[in-house]
Amino acid sequence: MTGVGGRPEIVLEGHPSDRNAPDGWRTYHFLYKPGNLSETPAVVAPHQPRLDWQMWFAALGNYQNNPWFLHLVYRLLQGEPDVLELLSPYNQPFPANGPPPKFVRATLYSYHYTRSQDCAGKQKCAWWKREKKAEYLPSLAINDKSFVDYLKQAKLISSGKTKPFRADNWLAKAVVWSRDTIGQPEGFHFTFSMFGSSILAMFLNRALF
Incomplete structure (x- = not known):
């Protein structure tokens, strides 16, 4: 499932103001799954990190078949503290004590371990290299009508107060x-x-x- 073609990974990013900005997107970091190219791979077993694991399965398909992923994006747009605690506590782009992003998007990458010969003669070398494969999810805002309507229809968020x-x-x-x-x-x-x-x-x- 993650063999010769590399390891598929979804990278989530938020932007504070502009959904069409070419830069200024800030990356969300997870506790265990690959993301930052320079970060040492985490030791996991025997722990089972459910969110990171589900993110890997989502990367093998599309967001249409993973409604929980859209719910995750919605909670990131809310800046939901309980959801942010499932992510890495280090270097988060939109911490719980600050304003949440205005827009969130997702991009699909293929990750590969850096080969030893690529690091020859270098004092520092990234653990991973990656290549962009496709847009996984276009930028969404918390008030996008079709986005909110889908979540309500799927009963992932409530139409009224709970x-x-x-x-x-x-x-x-x-x-x-x-x-x-x-x-x-x-x-x-x-x-x-x-x-x-x-x-x-x-x-x-x-x-x-």
């Missing part, structure tokens, strides 16, 4: 509290922390009891 979610049991309340307190944990470190804590508890249980 009641905010309220945790109604102690476990749900604990999860909401921890998320609000510490934010979105990094998946790989969180998984190994939980695994290591379980192993330590098992040994302590055997040693003490």
